[in-house]
Amino acid sequence: MFDAIVQGVLLGGYYAMLASGLSLLFGVARFINLAHGDLALLGAYLVLALVRRFGLDPFVATVPVLFVMAALGWFMQKWLFARTMRGGILLPLLTTFGLGAAIQNGLYGAFGSDAASLGNHIGNLSWDSFDLPFGISIGKLPVLTFATAVMALGALQLLLSRTRFGRALRATSQDPEAARLSGVDAERVQRGAAAIAVALAGLAGVFLAMRSLINPYSGPAELIYAFEAVVIGGIGSLWGTLTGGIVLGLAQCVGATVSPQGFQLAGHVVFLVWLGGRFYSQGTRGTPWHRRLLKWGSA
């Protein structure tokens, strides 16, 4: 049980990494990228391809892939999402969902259906562990994942609170029109946010592939988990995302001790109960979107 709790907390770091991109893009551009999980898988497969083709170390291969993912995010926002955002709320959902289906099947076509993993390319990191007193051992990879997630969130926090771009981004997320009037290039800010979001998705995908087996159709499940972490943690709050990820990870790891299916089911149930609780605390009407949006400054 104690093992499950430690695992759950560390898994929460991975979810926070995955979810922060989803949350960021939603906060700035106001759409949920339903292809987010598939983009994470795309990042993982790109690293896998570099490792297999050139025998690179996965951590080395991750660096160029993150730049590629960021560029991909930038151009997708420019050519795809920005166009759909003009068409109301329906089109971005439809477009990103279709894009996700295209990515999954493109990966399948390119890499086949076999389950793949980076686990056997990272030496003994995949199974090594820190031995603590009282017979507790904690895997090094989960710890590394968690630490990376905290660093990524911290870097994002600094970017948002200290830089000019961060200020423009917060302004755009609060009120795009007002930001535009004050001389912020909102379109450019949204592209920047998409670049960061997709790069973060790719990074999370790499850690997913190190931890477990992946296949081209793993993306949708990851999107669902990321979304659950975002909602539980509170939309628009970076550190809330970490809390949400930890709650989700805990639920899943504790659920897994009950039954193999319990891993997914417990996560979903906690999420749905959380939503139900939100309705209960808000009464029947619910809070309007804009009031729930974004607390980057106070995050």
Place this chain on the structure above:
Amino acid sequence: MSRAGEFVVERWSAAERRAAAGAVIAFAALALAPLAIGGQGLDKLTTLFVYMLLAAMWNLLSGYAGLVSVGQQAYFGLGAYFALRLVSFGFAPYPALLVGALGAAAIAVPVSIFLLRLRDGEFAVASWVVAEAIRILVMFDLLVQGETGTSLIALNSYDPATRLVATYWFALASLAAMLVTTFLLLRSRIGAAGQAIRDDEEAARSLGVDVTRTRQIIYVLAAFGCALAGVIWLASAITFLPRTNFGVQWTVFMLFMVLVGGLRTMEGPILGAVIFFVLQEVFGNYGAWYLFGIGVVAVAFALALPGGLWGAVHARWGLHLFPVGERLVRGSVDARVARAVEDARSVT
């Protein structure tokens, strides 16, 4: 006399009356098709009807009520599961199919109370989570045997030819019933209310539209339609695999059909289903790259032709076969003469 008096509200044009008559004739002809078409052809047509049903239901939900659901596979799978369960309790297979679909619709009622409190993207993903949770719960049932799945072997007690025809008629009757219901619903107050909510929820509410109730009726009806499609699929494929029957690919297909055919029309999804069916027949063997193409084409349509093919037809020629709204047209000469006569009378 105001200029507005020259216009009259029209719900049916001559072309539309012909289209309605044509639809009745088409369904009658399809009902007699087993006399002329062999087993394989009937099986293909059954598949086509399933696609049409799914597309029409998704269009009702997303196009007319503005509820983008990524979780309609929940009812597609659940209807089939309930039917299997009923048969295991000793129900006759065909009644079990209908009752199974009704059972799935009954589940949709409490689910709708929960989901309909969410908006847009949250609704989309939460509906997906619900579908996943339902799939996992169904997989706990020993009858389903987890990943292995099960099959509706009771159908094998029928002679194969009889079974094909019975399934075909069941599919045709379901499709016809659901299309007529959708059409009538959309022309009723509820349909108008749903579209008003989609366009501006607050404004609709302020005009006295019962937002929750309207959405709920549409949601449950769409769930029932998807469950019907699911039980037809079960009767046609016999096998039940949780990951296939509850697969999100059904939503991808619905999305493709509706986007390509035309969102927010009655005709579009039907057209989209026919196109999807033909593509499936021609390119289905290409597997992943074909599905990749489906995704790309759906995105391309969403970007370049959001109204779909039927939307383009309508924009080009103004053709509308199954109108769900009202239209202002210039009144006929007779009407204007009659009104002029009336005006003259009132003056004297």
